[in-house]
Amino acid sequence: MKTQFFPALKLTLLCVLLFAFVYPLIVLGFAQFAPDKGKVTFVEYKGKVVGAANIGQKFDQDQYFNSRPSAVSYNAAGSGGSNKGTTNPDYLAQVQARIDTFLVHNPTVTKAEIPSELVTASGSGLDPHISPKAALVQVDRIAKIRHLPKDKLIALVNAQTEKPLLGLFGTEKVNVLKLNIALEAVSLEQ
Amino acid sequence: MNTEILGVILTFILTVVCAIPLGKYIAKVFGGEATFLDTVFNPIEKLFFQISGINPKQEMTWKQHLTALLTINLLWFLWAMFILMNQGWLPWNPDGNPSMSADLAFNTAISFLANTNLQHYSGESGMSYLGQIACLTLFQFISAGAGMAVCAMVFNAMKERTTDKLGNFYNYFLKSCTRILLPLSLVVALVTLFNGTPMNVEGKASFISMQGDTVQVSRGPAAAMIGIKQIGTNGGGYFGVNSAHPLENPNYLTNIVEVGSIILIPIAMVFALGYYLKRKKLAYTIFGVMTLGFLLFLIPSIYLEMNGNTAIERMGITQQMGSMEGKEVRFGSAASAYWGIATTVTSNGSVNAMHDSFTPLTGMFTLLGMMINALYGGVGVGFLNFYVFIIIAVFISGLMVGRTPEFLGKKIEAREMKIATIIALLHPLMILGATALSSFIFVKNPEIGWLNNPSFHGFSEMLYEYTSSAANNGSGFEGLGDNTLWWNISCGIVMVLSRFLPIIGPVAIAGILANKKYIPESAGTLKTDTGTFGLMVFAVIFIVAALSFFPALTLGPIAEYFNGFRV
Numbered sequence: 136m137k138t139q140f141f142p143a144l145k146l147t148l149l150c151v152l153l154f155a156f157v158y159p160l161i162v163l164g165f166a167q168f169a170p171d172k173g174k175v176t177f178v179e180y181k182g183k184v185v186g187a188a189n190i191g192q193k194f195d196q197d198q199y200f201n202s203r204p205s206a207v208s209y210n211a212a213g214s215g216g217s218n219k220g221t222t223n224p225d226y227l228a229q230v231q232a233r234i235d236t237f238l239v240h241n242p243t244v245t246k247a248e249i250p251s252e253l254v255t256a257s258g259s260g261l262d263p264h265i266s267p268k269a270a271l272v273q274v275d276r277i278a279k280i281r282h283l284p285k286d287k288l289i290a291l292v293n294a295q296t297e298k299p300l301l302g303l304f305g306t307e308k309v310n311v312l313k314l315n316i317a318l319e320a321v322s323l324e325q
Numbered sequence: 326m327n328t329e330i331l332g333v334i335l336t337f338i339l340t341v342v343c344a345i346p347l348g349k350y351i352a353k354v355f356g357g358e359a360t361f362l363d364t365v366f367n368p369i370e371k372l373f374f375q376i377s378g379i380n381p382k383q384e385m386t387w388k389q390h391l392t393a394l395l396t397i398n399l400l401w402f403l404w405a406m407f408i409l410m411n412q413g414w415l416p417w418n419p420d421g422n423p424s425m426s427a428d429l430a431f432n433t434a435i436s437f438l439a440n441t442n443l444q445h446y447s448g449e450s451g452m453s454y455l456g457q458i459a460c461l462t463l464f465q466f467i468s469a470g471a472g473m474a475v476c477a478m479v480f481n482a483m484k485e486r487t488t489d490k491l492g493n494f495y496n497y498f499l500k501s502c503t504r505i506l507l508p509l510s511l512v513v514a515l516v517t518l519f520n521g522t523p524m525n526v527e528g529k530a531s532f533i534s535m536q537g538d539t540v541q542v543s544r545g546p547a548a549a550m551i552g553i554k555q556i557g558t559n560g561g562g563y564f565g566v567n568s569a570h571p572l573e574n575p576n577y578l579t580n581i582v583e584v585g586s587i588i589l590i591p592i593a594m595v596f597a598l599g600y601y602l603k604r605k606k607l608a609y610t611i612f613g614v615m616t617l618g619f620l621l622f623l624i625p626s627i628y629l630e631m632n633g634n635t636a637i638e639r640m641g642i643t644q645q646m647g648s649m650e651g652k653e654v655r656f657g658s659a660a661s662a663y664w665g666i667a668t669t670v671t672s673n674g675s676v677n678a679m680h681d682s683f684t685p686l687t688g689m690f691t692l693l694g695m696m697i698n699a700l701y702g703g704v705g706v707g708f709l710n711f712y713v714f715i716i717i718a719v720f721i722s723g724l725m726v727g728r729t730p731e732f733l734g735k736k737i738e739a740r741e742m743k744i745a746t747i748i749a750l751l752h753p754l755m756i757l758g759a760t761a762l763s764s765f766i767f768v769k770n771p772e773i774g775w776l777n778n779p780s781f782h783g784f785s786e787m788l789y790e791y792t793s794s795a796a797n798n799g800s801g802f803e804g805l806g807d808n809t810l811w812w813n814i815s816c817g818i819v820m821v822l823s824r825f826l827p828i829i830g831p832v833a834i835a836g837i838l839a840n841k842k843y844i845p846e847s848a849g850t851l852k853t854d855t856g857t858f859g860l861m862v863f864a865v866i867f868i869v870a871a872l873s874f875f876p877a878l879t880l881g882p883i884a885e886y887f888n889g890f891r892v
Contacts, residue, residue: 143397145377146495147404147467150502153369154466154553155459158507162514162549166524173524175544175572177532184532187542189521189571192534199535203654212529212541213449214566216651216679218804220782221634222889226650231640249642251633255650258569258661258678264654266646304332305577306646306657315535 178312180319186312187211191263194311197240198280200265200273200318202311203252204233207260217256230254243275264308267296281322291317329659332577333627336663340585341592348596348608354504355477355497355601366503373499381499384490387836390478391829393494394471398438398825401467405434408460418453419528420543425451432813437464439824440472440703442554442561442674442799443790443816445808449543449565454526461561462550466510469557470502472705475828476594477501479709480601482835483733489840501705506557509586514552516582521575524548547573555586558703560674560799568664568677569653580656580677584664587673591701594708602733606854611711614859615670618700618866622690623666629684630658635890651679662687669694672703674799681777681786681802685890688785688802689882695796697870698752703797706824709831716745716834718865719853728851735838748830753873755795755819760788760877763815775812777804781888785881790816795823 166173176188186192193209194202202209206217219226233254238246250269270292278285295314299305353360374381385393408415413424425433429445436443437460446452452461474497481492518524523544530542547563551573554561568574568583592612599608630652633644647658656664661678668675669691680691694700699710716732720742723730730737764787767773776783786802793800794816801807807816844850852858 139393139396140400142377142379142495143393143400146373146379146499147397147400149373149376150467150499151404151459151463154502154507155463158466158511159458159462159546159549161511162518162524162552163526163546165515166518166548169518169524170521173518173522173548174527175523175525175530175542176521177530180535185535186532186540187530189575190542191571192540193536193538196536209538209540212543213447214564214570215447216566216569216682216803218679218681218777218802219650220681220778220785220804220885221648221650221684222636222885223778223782226778227636227640230637234640234642246641247643250646251637251642251644252646252649252654254642255637257649258651258653258676258682259564259566259571261571262653262655263571266654268645299328300332300577300581303328304335304581305328305660306654307328308654312535 178316180316185316188310188312189263191257191261192312194315197276199315200270200277200311201253203262203265204254204256205260206256209261211261214259214261216258216260241273241276244272248272263310263312265311267292267307267309270309270314277318283321283325287321291321329631329657330627332581333659333663336581336585339581340589343585344589344592345596347589347593349600351505351593351597352600354500355480355597360504362504362508370499370503374495377495379495381493381496383493385492385494386489387478387482387491387832387839390475390491390494391832394475394828395825398471401464402434402438405437405460405464406430408456409433412453412456415453415455417455420453422450422453428810428813429808432817435817435820436799437461437561438468439797439820440468440557440559440672440706441794441797441820441824442559443794443801443820444561444799445813447565448563454545457550457563458546462553465550465553465557465559465561466502466506469506469559469704470498472703473501473505474498474705475832476705476708479712479831479835480598482839483602485734485843487840487843489836491836491839505590506553509556509589510552512552513555513582513586514548517551517575517579518548520579521572522548522551522579523572544572551583554675555583555673556590558587558591558671558673558707560668562675567675569679571653574677576655577660580660580664583675584660584667584677587667587675588671588701590704591671591707594705598708604854610854610856610859613856614863615700615711617863618697619666619670622670622694623663626662626666626687626690627659629687630662634684648684651682653677665691666694668800669798670700670702671707672698672797674793676800679803680789680800681804685882685886689878691800692789692792692878692882693871693874695792695798696752696756696874697866698796699866706797706828710827712831712835713745713748713827714862714866714869715853716741717749717869718858718862719851721865722858722861723851726851728849731844731850732838732853734843734845735841736844737838741834741837744830744834748827749869751826752795752823752870755823756788756791756874757877759791759815759819763787763791763811766811775806775809777806781881781885785885788877788881791819794819797824
């Protein structure tokens with residue numbers, strides 16, 4: 136062990152240099168050419184930053200397309216899921232309560248039309264997306280509050296729907312923040 | 326066909342297609358042959374060895390390999406403890422995060438040293454930028470490199486000759502880090518970076534949301550860490566929720582690349598063995614057994630997650646996307662289940678969905694992946710675990726057909742068998758012993774507040790934590806309140822024993838076998854590269870590993886499935 140000690144120590148220090156300084160610096164160098172220089176892409180509305188493109192935010196007012204429930208109420212300085220087991224009775228009561236609340240706010244929607252992602256919390260607590268179906272199910276409510284024609288809102292959701300990768304792989308989704316910004320724009324036109 | 330299913334099929338095919346040439350490349354690196362990266366790395370490595378006073382050509386015995394491994398790991402442990410316990414006042418801490426307590430630092434240091442990356446802290450609030458890079462990212466390279474170095478020694482020992490000279494530990498270690506891990510991590514880091522993962526030196530950003538809430542956004546040097554945490558079967562995420570975080574894993578493309586990198590090197594190592602020993606058929610047999618086990622866990626898990634939570638189904642809503650608690654819309658159920666299985670059959674442990682919220686049987690399959698811990702397995706060490714199962718299978722089948730048990734021309738005798746059996750039994754002992762102890766404490770002190778879920782699932786949370794520690798995996802049923810003295814210390818002990826004993830055992834076996842007389846193959850030799858032998862290994866794995874855990878699984882996920890999920 137004694138003969139190994141100093142070579143091991145020196146090699147360790149050199150590894151610190153290579154992997155804790157040189158490697159991160161190379162990536163940091165490339166970051167200067169990445170979108171927004173690797174400092175997170177923010178989204179502006181009316182000249183003010185209102186969110187980050189990839190990070191979900193809380194939308195629970197009736198005038199907006201709502202985002203998913205979050206176990207950390209969309210705290211982007213500390214992510215987290217609910218970590219509830221599928222059969223936990225307290226958790227199931229919570230989901231039931233979310234369903235009931237949704238039905239109160241969306242009286243024209245039947246229970247069988249509610250997609251589960253609107254009443255379950257995401258893994259990160261910062262999910263920026265909902266499925267197109269979860270957006271469409273909210274159209275009636277928003278049309279009524281904003282006095283907008285339903286067709287226009289449906290067209291809006293369809294325009295904001297992101298297709299699977301290459302149209303073949305993965306899920307269809309809608310970025311809730313971008314959808315709501317587009318919604319505000321449509322409302323202003325009216 | 327369903328685009329979610331197509332997505333996971335594409336991911337698996339891409340991974341295997343990349344793993345074959347990578348295996349060839351790894352075999353060349355271990356064999357000391359010329360490769361296309363020589364011009365970059367030859368001078369760097371030469372300089373490193375010169376300064377350190379290491380002669381990379383000086384061959385070591387298996388005992389010297391182990392001494393070198395343990396010495397350098399001890400140094401790394403001290404380095405980690407220093408940084409973690411002092412990061413609060415050390416430079417580069419823009420968010421002002423605190424230093425770790427001694428027990429949390431112990432747990433974290435062991436965890437990253439052992440290539441486990443179990444995290445009892447949350448990255449956003451528990452680590453400084455210096456800690457993330459100079460401790461955690463560094464360890465993700467060197468702990469993976471150490472595992473690969475040991476594996477290279479075992480490959481060397483399997484050659485057809487009699488010797489006690491088995492290559493140089495430092496040489497294998499440094500080359501694994503520079504020539505294999507570094508370039509691959511850089512590729513993954515850049516893919517995530519250009520898709521929206523942050524890489525900067527600034528502190529939190531802040532904005533006022535559309536609804537008027539003030540929101541702070543954690544960021545920092547994430548992309549560099551994400552590259553190596555996926556490639557080196559480390560799994561320790563930059564952000565608390567790991568690759569479920571929209572900055573850590575921004576879209577489906579990054580998801581394919583990240584989940585592909587989890588099993589890339591573990592598969593490539595198997596092909597590397599084939600090229601290195603010029604026994605491709607043996608490599609295909611091993612790959613076949615591993616893939617069979619992988620698919621046996623994967624297919625039902627994808628089905629179950631896409632099918633949804635039956636308890637929610639009974640509420641009368643639609644689960645078009647499957648069971649979505651703890652999952653992200655941009656990945657969907659299939660890709661989340663795929664990641665869950667890929668990360669547990671290897672010893673990666675990064676996640677893109679919360680495993681605590683998987684349906685009960687998917688939870689069981691993730692547990693089984695870690696309990697077996699050799700279907701692909703960790704970089705380097707995964708093969709060592711499989712090697713132990715091969716030795717046992719050779720011995721048992723030798724007895725069954727009445728031939729001397731031989732593996733690659735070396736007789737397997739009592740001493741090797743004893744070591745192999747001890748190593749195979751160590752894993753259940755660690756997991757079940759520690760879980761039993763914790764369950765006892767919990768039952769005696771029900772107010773202790775560890776568990777986030779009642780009943781069977783609560784038991785699964787404890788079982789998962791120790792299984793993950795013993796498999797050096799690092800994922801968790803994160804509902805467990807694990808940053809306490811008990812969990813930090815007990816998991817730390819399980820991790821360190823389960824890292825080093827399963828390395829020492831196979832290294833000793835391989836070293837002893839290499840020193841034995843080589844017996845050329847004859848008509849009386851048991852063939853180890855056939856489908857029959859593959860099935861034999863598969864049976865041994867399931868009897869030894871899976872069945873020893875069956876009673877515990879019955880108390881956890883299986884009981885949960887029949888009580889509440891499947892009424």
